[in-house]
Amino acid sequence: MAQILIFDFDGVIADSETLANTLLADFLTAEGRPTTLEDSMRLFMGRRWSDNIPRLEAHLGRTWTADMEARHRQNSRVRMRAEVEPVAGVLAFIAAKPAMPKAIASSSSIEWLTDTTRRFGIHNRFENRLFSGTQVPNGKPAPDLFLHAAQGLAADPKACIVIEDSPAGITAARAAGMTAIGLLAGSHIRPGHAEKLVAAGAHHLCESYADVA
Secondary structure, eight states, X not given: OOOEEEEOOBTTTBOOXXXXXXXXXXXXXXXXXXXXXXXXXXHHTTSOHHHHHHHHHHHHTSOOOHHHHHHHHHHHHHHHHHHOOBOTTHHHHHHTOTTSOEEEEESSOHHHHHHHHHHHTOHHHHTTOEEEGGGSSSOTTSSHHHHHHHHHTTOOGGGEEEEEOSHHHHHHHHHTTOEEXXXXXXXXXXXXXXXXXXXXXXXXXXXXXXXXX
């Protein structure tokens, strides 16, 4: 049975979680709800945006309005596209395994996945194998997205190796019957994160892409 690599994206390929959660924490603080980077990562990281709206409202104690959505999206879109860089070692890791089938299964939008993989010069490695949480009924930690990716790849879930950085993603991969690697290579990783990935069910922990290889 041929093995297939399925990558999460934010925090696994794009080193985006620190910036994304900093921007969100700053926005929520400006809206009157003091929020730290650690708060944002604990509450919102690894989940698709639509699933975070109720969590944002609970955190704020009021409705997340269309105006708030537009203001946050406008600011974060510009900064994210201009500043985000690849996770250390990921481009070399992908280049070193040209024959191994690969896909991306992320809570983020197809637009973000497409734009950023093109900017990183790896889009041709994943073309037609980009899967978004917007395509399934339930986002991570439900297994829907990973099962959707396996179906799109005509792959047995047992042959899929998932590289994830969030507890929600590890839970989803395990629920899909896949091998789950907890990656600790992103700049957002804090003390205690490895233990959270283990608690979520990670089969392996890797501090770098050299470890993954």
